[in-house]
Amino acid sequence: MADLLIELICEEIPARMQMRAAQDLEKLVSGALNDAGLPHGSARHFVAPRHLAVYIDDVADRQEDVSEERRGPRADAPEQAIAGFLKSTGLARDALLEQDTPKGRFLFARIERKGSATTALLPDMITRILSDFPWPKSQRWGATRFRWVRPLHRVNVLFDGAALPGELDMGGGALAFSATSCGHYFEHGDDISLAGVASADDYVGRLRDGYVMVDRAERRAAIVDGASALVDGQGAKLRVNEGLIDEITGLVEWPHALFGRIEDGFMSLPDEVLEASIRVHQKYLTTEDEDGRLTPGFVVVSNRLADAARDDVILAGNQRVLRARLADAEFFWQEDRQAPLAEALPRLADIVFYEGLGSVHDKAARLAQLAAHIAPAIAGCDGAAAGEAARLAKADLVSGMVGEFPELQGIMGGYYAEAGGAPAAVASAIRDHYRPQGPADGLPATPEGLAVSLADKIDSLVGFFGVGAKPTGSKDPFALRRAALGVIRIILESQTRLPLRPVLAASAAAYGFAAVDDDLLAFIRERLRVSLRDRDAGSGSSIAHDVVAAALGDGMAEGSDDILFLAERADALAAFLGSDDGAGLVAGWRRAASILEAEEGKAKQSFAPATDPALFALPAETGLYEHLDSLSFSAKVLSRDELLSGMQALGTLRGPIDVFFDSVVVNDDDDKVRLNRLGLLAMVRDAMTRVADFTKLEG
């Protein structure tokens, strides 16, 4: 057994691809060893901007020898058949054995395959892995055809600490395997020999000596520790953004944090604007005070060793760049507030929302109508304010600031509305109307915000479905799944009862469509199904898929467009089925349903839920009938209260049903009695189906 190190040196790998590439490399190498029948110990992967490596302990030196006996044709088979067998085994006629078997005398070949040495197998294995490496995007360079994420310069392969000869075919040239790594581009010009590398830690140590922290976790920790230490000394704390720290980790070989200052004059800019300039565009870490307010310090993580004079230059350069960015932002902030937000509206006519769906100006007009339509359904919602917010919601798209920082859409509109003297309800609704932007994002904070957000999402869903731009498979270019999920979350989390059919119809009418696309409600119900099934403990426990299906029921039925009701039914049903009565009732339902199904199949008709008490022969029939008759069911179960009382009523049915099946044979010889009993069971089915679609439950 011996250790295997594979290290690839290339030009800077995009930060966002590094972690995945290291995992892929480990998985592919370890998988290829397994496929080749080479057992091995544990593996570790490493990645830095220019280094990608995997270290595998205790790889077998060679494959096991294999000995195999293969039966051929009969000993007296025609020459042709024997020749074919010789060809397939690669043996000569006199190397075959003859053996008697219960079926006669047969030829046998004994084939011995010597296992290959690992060192003989590795070059091909590695070449194949590199040639098919799953980069999200790759390129060619120079005059060769080989593709890698960026130009690949070295393939270092060491087995048992020794360089492994081999070469990578680059398509128009070859890259010979080597055993020499390199250190930090600017801090360590000399090569680093990997000869004799004895462990993963040894490898990490050699590169550390060349100022490359090749262990990603170590580098990340160094960034967080270094930055935190600097910021703590300034009486503030780091505003932790995991994604940004990950990105910085992918941009440096040797992190060295420096503390910079934001000029006080810029601190009057909105927090989000400062964040966008500092974090998104310059990739600096921001700082905040105890109350979470941005403080005028930032951390830039340089890729150089500490050096006081150079650090000053680096910091001064970064501060100058930041100053220019903030001066730009300041300019837009002043300029955009010169005119009221409403004055920007005509310019929205120049922005096409989507081919066939008019301009953004048209969209704003539709949103104002739709938000007013939705407002009465939302508790505490001021319809006029919601309408006004909807009308202005898109106006910031033509502002200078959003032109520069598209991610500030909505937020800037909120600030500009506020600056123009709009009521707080309007400004807040504009600010929030894109929310929730993802699973981690919250809902709009106000009822008016909820109304505008719903209107915006529903308008997009109806519009894109209306022109056939529906999501297919993994393709969802207009983020309609997210829009549908946003509608669902807003309705459920704000407990809004908003049957969707009329709202979708109003939206379609605003577009001038003849009708709502047939697939849209089913699409939204499908998102509801998935979200109820997959939801995490934070928003209620997840519900088994068949229970969700039973609760959602028929997509055409009344109430099938009421998201809140459907979710309530799923919760109530899940709770009911978890109780003894519920479980027992389902058992009864199955017997009733299976008898009905069989008999209806034979009769080629369904049985009406009706029975004649005069034909009852047994007390159990009368008992079940009277119990059913005593239950007060609403004709349609469409509210939470009706649902709960319906469930409760069903719970009491369990006893009479059990007694019925214990003592009654449904298929009586007398056809009238038989049909009468089937009618009684159909009544049970009818009562239960009003509450949920029990046919969807699985055993």
Add this chain to the structure above:
Amino acid sequence: MAKTFITRPGTDFQSILLNLQAYWAKQGAVILQPYDMEVGAGTFHPATTLRALGPDHHWRAAYVQPSRRPTDGRFGENPNRLQHFYQFQTIFKPSPPDSQALYLGSLGAIGLDPDAHDIRFVEDDWESPTLGAWGLGWEVWCDGMEVSQFTYFQQVGGLECDPVPLELTYGLERLAMFIQGVDNVYDLDWDGVPADQGGKCYHDIFHRAEVEFSSWNFNHADTDMLLQHFRDAEDECGRLLALARPLALPAYDQCMKASHLFNLLDARGVISVTERAAYIGRVRTLARRCCEAWIGAAATAAEGEGAAHG
């Protein structure tokens, strides 16, 4: 606003430009002069667009290219934005194995010693929808400032580049501001000569042009005339490509014209978002057909030469 600032020797604007030329000349590049037409970026120069393709397996060129982006005009009032600026452009085909080292050497040649700064290669994939071109590479950061675009071309005019060229683009004003340490582009020291000896700063040379061209770009350009010119350029380009022996280079001139006219129309605000995509598509079609003609013509010329020599 008169010149008040003199930078250290060798870092005035024209020295930076001359030093870049000298550096790349030493690396074997053909030093060209700017193409004599209005273009939006150095990439449009036929020395890059067309030479990135074709059977000529070895091509190294460097040149400065005045670039016009009408929508970026700010009437001379913004310290960072100009409708006319200079790009320095290097094209090396095939991309050399030591591309990054060569590039870093060029920074050293203009007073940016890589050892004295924090230089980073940050992912930035480049794409030009009008040229039907794309490549992978980085923007190069120096102390947090983007100083160059570094791209391995993969396609131009929708055609695959083989071999692959390396394109380096330096935004000279931005680079010079960084090197000279000034916050306003108009303060840049152009020539290293003090004002009392007639020395010029960027303001002296270009401010009036920024004001007047911004006014033309945004307010006064005759849009009917521009639209007509666009159609004319498009037609002429098509006509030259339809000849029995297509004239790839003159046709490509018309393609560049159409592209710039589109930019002017865009600045005048007469192109809606939907139309925008359609116009870009029209220019891209011209570019693709010019590139195809260039390859075809180049192949024919090579055959002709072969025949002449044979």
